[in-house]
Amino acid sequence: MGIVEIQQLTRRFKSAVAVDSLNLVVEAGEIFGLLGPNGAGKSTTIKMLTTLLPVTSGEVKIKHCNLTQNPAQVRQLIGYVPQSLSVDGSLTGYENLLMVAKLYNVPRQQQKTRIGEALAYVALEDASRQLVKRYSGGMIRRLEIAQALLHQPAVLFMDEPTVGLDPVARNALWELLKKIRTQLGTTIFLTTHFMEEADYLCDRVGIMHYGRLVAMGSPNELKASISEPEATLDRVFIHYTGDNLEARGNYRDISQTRSTARRLG
Numbered sequence: 112m113g114i115v116e117i118q119q120l121t122r123r124f125k126s127a128v129a130v131d132s133l134n135l136v137v138e139a140g141e142i143f144g145l146l147g148p149n150g151a152g153k154s155t156t157i158k159m160l161t162t163l164l165p166v167t168s169g170e171v172k173i174k175h176c177n178l179t180q181n182p183a184q185v186r187q188l189i190g191y192v193p194q195s196l197s198v199d200g201s202l203t204g205y206e207n208l209l210m211v212a213k214l215y216n217v218p219r220q221q222q223k224t225r226i227g228e229a230l231a232y233v234a235l236e237d238a239s240r241q242l243v244k245r246y247s248g249g250m251i252r253r254l255e256i257a258q259a260l261l262h263q264p265a266v267l268f269m270d271e272p273t274v275g276l277d278p279v280a281r282n283a284l285w286e287l288l289k290k291i292r293t294q295l296g297t298t299i300f301l302t303t304h305f306m307e308e309a310d311y312l313c314d315r316v317g318i319m320h321y322g323r324l325v326a327m328g329s330p331n332e333l334k335a336s337i338s339e340p341e342a343t344l345d346r347v348f349i350h351y352t353g354d355n356l357e358a359r360g361n362y363r364d365i366s367q368t369r370s371t372a373r374r375l376g
């Protein structure tokens with residue numbers, strides 16, 4: 112039995128099917144990546160899995176808890192780092208975490224310790240009293256992860272975690288996610304359109320196209336599946352979707368980086 116179990120998950124927007132009969136099991140302790148071009152249905156999937164978007168049909172269980180029947184219980188079991196900004200630039204890092212601690216009813220006498228531990232875990236202790244609008248993109252992402260982990264969830268969902276980060280910040284984030292999985296045992300479910308990220312970080316990858324899962328396996332299994340010598344995950348992606356993801360990445364990165372900068376002032 113997996114920690115995330117998805118059966119025939121479907122989401123329609125009027126007549127359009129954004130997610131089409133998705134079946135997927137993610138095992139405890141796995142780093143699982145959902146890969147796909149813009150519009151493939153990745154965000155819609157992750158929004159349903161995090162209870163933010165109603166399911167049209169199908170069933171999801173997180174740690175055996177039925178998502179549509181017990182959304183509040185599921186929210187306690189999961190953490191979520193969305194694609195859009197989830198911190199307040201006009202507060203300090205500490206204040207952002209305090210707000211989340213209150214939101215999740217972390218007992219008052221434990222709040223300071225938990226926040227201190229979370230800040231240390233994501234290497235933001237020294238910056239904890241600075242306003243978040245002074246943080247770099249990498250620091251903001253790390254703070255968002257600290258927020259999402261504060262109530263000690265079993266599964267951490269992340270929508271395109273490294274979009275807009277420079278290579279150094281991106282590598283630091285990858286190492287942080289590996290540390291979270293190894294040391295805390297947290298299962299990580301992320302979406303990405305970066306092949307390198309999926310290859311380096313994910314134990315298994317599902318390739319989504321037009322709302323359907325068109326391929327699934329470890330990066331090495333997927334590379335072996337297309338019978339091309341020295342296949343890269345890029346080639347795998349093009350093979351299954353006919354799409355060149357990296358060519359689309361540039362515009363998205365720039366627009367995301369700019370909108371983050373704009374929103375933080």
Ligand SMILES: Nc1ncnc2c1ncn2[C@@H]1O[C@H](COP(=O)(O)OP(=O)(O)OP(=O)(O)O)[C@@H](O)[C@H]1O
Pocket residue numbers: 124127128129147148149150151152153154155156304
């Ligand atoms: N609120 C909505 N109303 C109508 N259609 C929507 C809505 N949200 C998403 N869609 C459509 O559902 C499909 C899947 O979109 P989704 O955002 O899940 O894709 P994605 O793979 O996450 O893409 P991206 O990489 O751009 O985030 C798209 O065709 C999109 O236009």
